[in-house]
Amino acid sequence: MTVTLNPLYRFDTFVVGSANRLAVTAAKAVAESPGTVYNPLFIYARPGLGKTHLLMGLGHAARAIDPNLQVEYLTLDEFVEAFHAAIAAGHGEAYRKRFLDVGLLLVDDVQFLTHRREMQAELLRLTDALQTTNRQIVLTSDRPPGEIEALDERLIRRFAGGLIIDVSAPDYETRVAILRRKAEERRAAFADGVLEAIASLDIDNVRELLGALNRLVAFQAVSDKPIDAEQAKAMIGGAAGTKAGGDAASVRRGDQQPPKVATRPPQALAARPDEFSDFLSEISATVAQQVDAWRTQIGAAILRWEGEGYRTGRLQKLLEQEILPDPAQALRDFECDVQRLRDMEAETAELAADLVGSAAFRDPADLAAAESLLARARQGAVPPAAPSPLWRMNDWVEGPSAKVALEAARTVVREPGSRYNPLVIVGAGGTGKTHLLHAIGHALGGTSSPPVACLSAPEYTGELIEAIDRDAIGIWRSRYRRIAALLLDDVHLIGDTDRTQDELFLLYNVLLESGRQMIFTSAVPLADILGLEPRLRTRLEGGLVVDLSPPDREVRERIVARELEAKIGEADPGLADHMAARPADSVRMLLAHLQRVLNAAEARHVQPTVGLAREVLDGVMPGPPVEATDAGRPRRPPGQRSSGIVAPTAGGARSREKMVWEWPELADRLLEDWR
Numbered sequence: 001m002t003v004t005l006n007p008l009y010r011f012d013t014f015v016v017g018s019a020n021r022l023a024v025t026a027a028k029a030v031a032e033s034p035g036t037v038y039n040p041l042f043i044y045a046r047p048g049l050g051k052t053h054l055l056m057g058l059g060h061a062a063r064a065i066d067p068n069l070q071v072e073y074l075t076l077d078e079f080v081e082a083f084h085a086a087i088a089a090g091h092g093e094a095y096r097k098r099f100l101d102v103g104l105l106l107v108d109d110v111q112f113l114t115h116r117r118e119m120q121a122e123l124l125r126l127t128d129a130l131q132t133t134n135r136q137i138v139l140t141s142d143r144p145p146g147e148i149e150a151l152d153e154r155l156i157r158r159f160a161g162g163l164i165i166d167v168s169a170p171d172y173e174t175r176v177a178i179l180r181r182k183a184e185e186r187r188a189a190f191a192d193g194v195l196e197a198i199a200s201l202d203i204d205n206v207r208e209l210l211g212a213l214n215r216l217v218a219f220q221a222v223s224d225k226p227i228d229a230e231q232a233k234a235m236i237g238g239a240a241g242t243k244a245g246g247d248a249a250s251v252r253r254g255d256q257q258p259p260k261v262a263t264r265p266p267q268a269l270a271a272r273p274d275e276f277s278d279f280l281s282e283i284s285a286t287v288a289q290q291v292d293a294w295r296t297q298i299g300a301a302i303l304r305w306e307g308e309g310y311r312t313g314r315l316q317k318l319l320e321q322e323i324l325p326d327p328a329q330a331l332r333d334f335e336c337d338v339q340r341l342r343d344m345e346a347e348t349a350e351l352a353a354d355l356v357g358s359a360a361f362r363d364p365a366d367l368a369a370a371e372s373l374l375a376r377a378r379q380g381a382v383p384p385a386a387p388s389p390l391w392r393m394n395d396w397v398e399g400p401s402a403k404v405a406l407e408a409a410r411t412v413v414r415e416p417g418s419r420y421n422p423l424v425i426v427g428a429g430g431t432g433k434t435h436l437l438h439a440i441g442h443a444l445g446g447t448s449s450p451p452v453a454c455l456s457a458p459e460y461t462g463e464l465i466e467a468i469d470r471d472a473i474g475i476w477r478s479r480y481r482r483i484a485a486l487l488l489d490d491v492h493l494i495g496d497t498d499r500t501q502d503e504l505f506l507l508y509n510v511l512l513e514s515g516r517q518m519i520f521t522s523a524v525p526l527a528d529i530l531g532l533e534p535r536l537r538t539r540l541e542g543g544l545v546v547d548l549s550p551p552d553r554e555v556r557e558r559i560v561a562r563e564l565e566a567k568i569g570e571a572d573p574g575l576a577d578h579m580a581a582r583p584a585d586s587v588r589m590l591l592a593h594l595q596r597v598l599n600a601a602e603a604r605h606v607q608p609t610v611g612l613a614r615e616v617l618d619g620v621m622p623g624p625p626v627e628a629t630d631a632g633r634p635r636r637p638p639g640q641r642s643s644g645i646v647a648p649t650a651g652g653a654r655s656r657e658k659m660v661w662e663w664p665e666l667a668d669r670l671l672e673d674w675r
Contacts, residue, residue, distance in 0.1 A: 005063075005073055006513050009056035015181055017174025020050065020167045027054055027138075031061035034069065034104045034136035038163035040127060041138045042145060045167035048207035048538035051140040054167070055106050058138060062104050072099070073106040077506055080112075080119050085474070089358055099126055104136045109535075111141040111148050113155075120152045127158050142535070169204035178206060179213055188217045193229035198236050207542030212236045214420055214544035222407045294327040295319060301331055310338055311363040337364035344374045384453035384463075384479060387441030387487070396439055397562070399555035402432065405546045409436060412517060413443040416485060420544035422508075422518035424491075426525055427548030430586020433521040434489055436548070440519060441487045453480060454487040461493075461500045468499075477503070481510050485517040491540070492522040496531030505536055518543075556580040556590050563594055568608065578610045582617070593617055 016024050029037050045051050059071045074082075086095035099105060105126075113120050130137050144166070145151060145159045170178065179195040194216070203209050215236060220227050227235075298319060302312045318330055345361040360369040393413075398406055405427075411419050427433050441454040467476035480486070486507065494500045511518055522529065526540055551559070557580035561571040579597075584590040600616045601608040614620040 004513065005056045005059050005071070007060075009053045010060045011057040013181075014050065014053055014057055015170075015174060015178045017170050017177065019170050019174060020054070023054060023165050023167045026163055026165055027058040028061065030136060030138060031058050032065060034062055035130075035134040039131055039134075039136050040159055040162040041136075042141070042159045042162060042164045043138070043167060044141045044144050044164070046169070046205070047142055047535045048205035048542065049167050049169065050206055051142075051167065052108055055108055055138060055140050059104060059106050062136075066103075069103040070101060071104045071106070072102045073108070075108040075506075075509065076110050076112045076119075077502070079107065079123075080116065083119070083122065096122070096126070100129055100133070100135075102130075102135060105130060105138070107137065107139045109141065110139045111143055113151060114149045117152075120155055124152060124155050124158065127155070131158075170206065170209075172199055175199035175203070175209060178209060182210060182213055183217075186213075186217060188213075188220070190216065190220070190232075191226045191228050194227060194232045197229040197233040201233065201237050203236075205538055205541075207538045211541045211543060211545055215546070218404055218408050218411075218420070218544055218546060221411075222403050298327060298331065301334070305334070305338065309362055310341075311365065313363075314365045334364055337367060340364075340367060341370055344370050348374050383451040384483060385455040385459065386451060387438040387454040389442075391435040391438035391442075393439040393443050396432070396435060397551075397555050397558050399552055399558075401549035401552050401555065402436075405436065405548050408544055408546050409440050409443075412440060412519065416444055416517040417515040421512065421515075422520055422540060422543035424526065424540050424543055424545040425519070425521045425548055426545060427521075427523070428550065428586065429523055430588035431548045431550055432587055433523075433548055435587075437487050437489055437519060437521050441485070444485050444517065450482050450484040452485045452487065453483045454489075456489040457491050457493040457500075460488060460504070461497055464500055464503055477507070480507055483511075483516070485519070486511055487519045489521050490523060491520040492524050492529045492532075494532070495529050501533050501536055505533070505539075508536070508539055512539075550585050551587055551590070553580050556584060556587075559587060559590060560594055563591065564608070567598060572608065572610075574610050575608055575613060578613055 011024070011028065014020075014024065023043055026038055026041060027043070030039075030041050043051055043054060056073060059073055062069055063071050083092070083095060086092050107123075110123075113123065127137055139159070141148065144164060145156045176196055176199040179199055183190065183195065198209075198212050198216070201212075203212060216227065216232055219235065298315055302315050305312050305315070314334060315330075318327065341361050341364060348361075358373055360366070360373045363369065393409075396402075396406070405425055408420055408423055412421075412423050425433050425436060438454055441452045444452050463476060464473075467473045488504075494504065508518065520540060526532070526537055526545065529537070557576050560576040560579045561573070564571040564576065575597075579590065579594055582590075582593065584593065597608050597613045597616050601612055604612075606612070
């Protein structure tokens, strides 16, 4: 399982400073003469400081110098995954041998060798083999070899025999250079001192630095005037602070001969010198010759198909029979079944690459096993959850609180995978994150092929658990690696879920390297997500992180008016204004309040009004008419008696003695005090 080198990760796009100059120099020396200097080369650095960029840049440079050089890049997780698949399929030795032809092997994130004794032994064997043949191996890690827990001492010595070098955090000058380079690539211009102000902040991670630049670009795109240095520093500073095989093998060696075929001579006939005896002898000899010819042809077929890795039990049984029913048809049937196996394996490879190489695709006598495996792959090929039809971009009510998020969403729809990848939307519950996420999904082509996956983090984890339970993790991975875009809601809920984070990390790398869009939402700032691994956090922060604030009054009023228009056919401006003036931290709460008023109006067969809203939501009951006495005190009309207790619709009983009656004008409000 190899990964294509990212075309953007080259030496000429890598900003060199004092913190990484030595590592870049060593990498360039290896690219110019792989296998002769610094073998192995081991580069370590904290997440987000450019290890992967440097590793792929080395591969590009080496390939440019020698186009015939075979370069292979893979992460340790991919190496482990592919090796286990090869072992399960009985192709472990073939998998080992494929790396011996590689001129330059690039292995990323080897810190995950921790407690993997088997893979440490494989990497040790591979390192020795490459060094023996003067082939280069380069490795990266987030820590030096000696700090990788439970790492084999022999591996540590091998790494120390080459060159171990670190990349530290960029200094101020390098940060300025990075920001200027990336701003120029984005064709973004800023006022004097803006980039320098950002570089002066305590951001020592390149991914976070690029995330800060993304925020600047996004905010300036929706601002009426250019952002100055102080605004940029305040904006980014706040964000930064919250943070099996024996027979087949012998065939390949060429030392196996066609199987010996035992022929049964015809029974001896009594020696009778007559014409009939001569006739029988001639017939018997002819039949024996034909049988011998077919047995020889079957023996050759056995060698051919075993050499291609197929089981030949069916053909072996033919040789055990004294009379062959129809050898030619038997060979044709066998070849047709082999072709069926090939077709099924090819379809399975498109649906679930991890199932390719299974022994089920090598036995023509058991097509049912191959069909069962293909059925599993087809079941796993069901597309992931698509964006919900309930939320569309046209239904989103635009306001100042969501201006930046909405502009970023439109940019992602216009240029998926290129501008803001990933896009992270942060906002409290009910602010519209999910609505915006699904709306973007529809705009990206929610029903397209390949599909857009849009689901919540708990759903993603649930699918993973089910795949593990069904022993179908390879199929599950394949269905997500075929998607056009990943939209994951509530990513903060994957904290402390180690396996989910591992799988999301692998999927993130696959989608990013192939230029496919990713969007995440979170109810808390990324820096506050508990249990989130640094390698995922820095990747999320390396995109564009936008905040989604609670809706302001203008937005709330427009939402209420739209809902009234949709549900009762008209929008009462007074009711919309009253509902918008009420405190509501989220759109969800606002709509819940409005629904209570509409339910009460429907139950009473009246139109919803401001008075009804006050009664339902605040418990304010409309009072009876009053008359003024000579003393100026209000007097109830004759015959009107009451206990003073009423049961409002909104909750428990309230006393009229403690109730404020709300009249249209403030000066007309009266406080009844029945004594």
